[in-house]
Amino acid sequence: MAGCLRFVAGRAGAGKTALCEREIAEELKKAPIGPACVLLLPEHMTYRVERELAAKLAGDGFLRAYVFGFRRFARQVLLGTGGLLRPRITEVGRRLMLRRILTQHGEKLAFFRRAAKQRGFGATLSETLKELKSYELTPEKLGKVADDFAETEDALSDKLRDLALLEAEFAKAMEGRYDDAEDMMNLLIEKLPSSKFIQGAKFWVDGFIFFNPQERQVLAGLLAAGCDVTVTLPLDPALNKSFENTSSTGLFNRSWRTRKDLIEQVARPLGAAVKDVTVTEPQDAAEGRFQAPALAAIERGLFRHPIEPQEGAGAGVQIVEAANRRIEVEAAAADILRLARTEHLRYRDIGILVREEDAYLGLLKLVLEDRHIPFFIDGRRETVHHPLAELVRSAFEAVRGWRYEPVIRTLRTGFFPLTREQIDKLENYVLEFGVRGAKRWTMEEPWPWHRRRSLDDAEEELTENDAEALVEIDYLRRQAAGPLSDFAAKLAKGKTVRDYTAAIYGLLEALEVPAKLTAWTEASEHDERLASASEHRQVWDDLLELFDQLVEAGGDEAMTRRDFEAILGDGLDALEMKIIPPGLDYVTVAPFDQNSLMNAKAIYILGAGEGVMPRRSREKGLFSDADRQHLSEAGLEIASGGLDGSLAEKFLLYRGFTEASNHLWVSYALAGSEGEGVPLAAARKPRHAGRRGSDRAQP
Incomplete structure (x- = not known):
């Protein structure tokens, strides 16, 4: 027998979330041990609401209650039913795989041929493929619609054919090797009927104003398994009598359409009972939001x-x-x-x-x-703004032509054994004498250029101060150019993804990057900048994961240095850090x-x-x-x-x-x-x- 689908409708501050927390707390007080009480939320809300729920229980703790987003709920179910052994591809891995596909099949594209070469296209393509999969738009469906539009909408037809090709190639590359978040949701839908975790469980779904088709199927699976599901929606309590709900431009129309979709596409086909509860103000005045x-x-x-x-x-x-x-x-x-x-x-x-x-x-x-x-x-923090990501990106550009700007930018990341004042001195010297090119930066002889006080005396002798300054500048130059020169030599010998990845890792080891990040972490903690400390602690592991995915995806595949830089750049753009408060x-x-x-x-x-x-x-x-x-x-x-x-x-x-x-x-x-x-x-x-x-x- 199907479970009951209950809607809780109310405006902001009416107490919808408080109702969910209160009902869960009451269930736990009745029976501390028993079937699960699950609160499903958008991922960014789980941390705060779980703390609020714990506070409502006055320190008693709980064993039956769970606060999940849909992805974490999928993981919990699959822990019991199986399906977690296959590796999950990260967003970084997706971008790397898509960049390879674009490199291999870019010339076959009709609509996106030029766009595919632009930086950032991989990120946009990744989001589009996620949307296609979550709405179950397969390559076959796209191809059929493309044929239908061939005569009336030729541009859209070409776009759909390109996306069908890219989606098919991406699925082929993933097959048998990885799953992504959308695959995990499909697996969750498949495994729900056999899950012991949801047997007799009650579900509260809060904080959403719409559900994509995969999420709707999850809710349908819960109802089909006999679970009672409560869904809160921001709606005017008057429901179908309210203009704000029913008008296409109404404030709550998106939520109203979600309610209609859940009734027509989820509850009605299953024969599930539907109930409406409206809240206009919290049951407990202390839970009321608006004190002013x-x-x-x-x-x-x-x-x-x-x-x-x-x-x-x-x-x-x-x-x-x-x-x-x-x-x-x-x-x-x-x-x-x-x-x-x-x-x-x-x-x-x-x-x-x-x-x-x-x-x-x-x-x-x-x-x-x-x-x-x-x-x-x-919120998620983009790793691309961290000095370590800038070092990796700038180092490749620096050794490509040894031009002033990328070389100095690489030095200013803070990982070279030079102080800011020393880098300033080196920068001023390079600008004054126009130093550029690998030959000058890596020459064995000391840099001889110095400021002359007369144009007539070609053999003007250096003063003692000038000689000391030249010795210092040449020392700084060698400190800067040494690691970059070794890096350039390894890149020149490299031919595969593995070779290039080993070269950049060698540069990071030569610069003692892990030790410097540890020192930065300790300094940030001392200054009570704990979020910065977490960033420094996390960025190294994230970068190593990126290198692992590069080698795993490309390995011994031959690739030009420029193509590798493009793939690495997409990977760095995709890296994000989620910091716990x-x-x-x-x-x-x-x-x-x-x-x-x-x-x-x-x-x-x-x-x-x-x-x-x-x-x-x-x-x-x-x-x-x-x-x-x-x-x-x-x-x-x-x-x-x-x-x-x-x-x-x-x-x-x-x-x-x-x-x-x-x-x-x-x-x-x-x-x-x-x-x-x-x-x-x-x-x-x-x-x-x-x-x-x-x-x-x-x-």
Whole structure:
């Protein structure tokens, strides 16, 4: 008999997550040991919610409760049913494999032939292939639709044929060797009926507004196995009577369509019972999110037209205007200290949301460190910005022509036995005398060039100071050129992927990179920069894994040095570090689209400028919005792209502006980093939608 599918509908702050946690806690109190109680969440929310659940149990602990994302849930099931022995390919491995496929089959492509040679194409292709697999669009399906479009949409037809070829080649390369995350989900769907872990289990699914076809099949498998499944969705409690739910442009329409899809495609074919529960406010007043009336008014009226200004004092909401971004960040940091010192908030109760990460994250690091405010930047960090990744990339470019810029860039990574002052001296000398080329950098004789005080005396003798300076410069040159010269010699002899990988590893060993990273880690820990320490500790293992995957994927395959550099570059671009929060009391800095800051006591939203909030919808991936429309009309299910992106943007803003319980700070800068003016539309809505907050201007 199929289980029951229960929907819990409510607006932001109504207590949907609290309901899930409370019901799980009640199940555990009834029977500490028994069938599993599983809470499925987006991956980025699992850490915080698991801690909240543990706190609700008042230190009693739990054995039956599990907090998973879909991928970790798949791993848990496969541990019992089998299927984990085959290696999982990482994103780095995917990029490397795709780069090889593009190198081998690039000339067969019709639509993507030129694009395939550009840097970054492998990353975009990887995301597209993930989407195709998660929506079960096989090469055969793509080929058939391509034939149908051959006469009416020739460009789309060529694009589909190229993707069918690349998807087929990628599947062939993976067959019998690796699985990826999408393969693991398919295996989970296959193994669910035989899983003992889910027998008698209850499931709560929270934090999602839509599910892809694979995730829907997982939910169907749980219901078919007799499990009761509760799905929370952000919806207006009026359900089908609410314009915000049923209108195609409504705030909650994406969630409403998800509810409809789960009923029609999952519950109804299985004959599963469907129940609706609506929540308008938390059962326990202490669990209520909005402690300030102005914040509750913002939740009700943020996107309501016409705007209805609220009467009364706007305690809890601040709209701040700053002359530039640096002053904006400084003002936010000062207010965080005020909350910590005068209102006794813990740093862990405070979050900062940014939309323009490139514009604000660097400033936030500088200012928060300067004010001694502990913070953690939530999200994956690109390894490509770490000095070690820069060393690997720049070293190849440096020995290609021994030009000034890449050589000095390589030296400035900090791994060579030279201080910054010594590198400055060497750089000034190289610029003054135009030193370039391997012959000059690696010559056996000392560098003879020096500044002459007269054009007439060709045999002008060196002064004692000049001679000492030349000796020092030549010593610095040999310290820099020695390891690079050995590296260049090994590259010249190399012909295979294994040879090139061994050459770069030899350079890293010669420079004693592991020892330097250990020293950097200890220094960062001493300065209480624990996130930086974690980065230094993790980056070496990540790079070694990249080298292993290079050798495993390519091994003894002959390859030009340029092709190897391209593959290595794609691998470095794909490397990401996921840092676990290094402490318990810190300000969380997070992006709008993926964060776990719900119910934070204070939220700071920076950079609320027009064009950023809301962000203009842009086409992403290899399919345009028109392509997606044509595929949908041809009967293929695929994400709709731009339209859903625009509506999702509206919901993201709604969620961001409604996450705070006590204090909401919304700020914008009048000028950007280069003094250019910034449009100022986004901050107006909270000013009018809530009770009028205090407006401040930072000079």
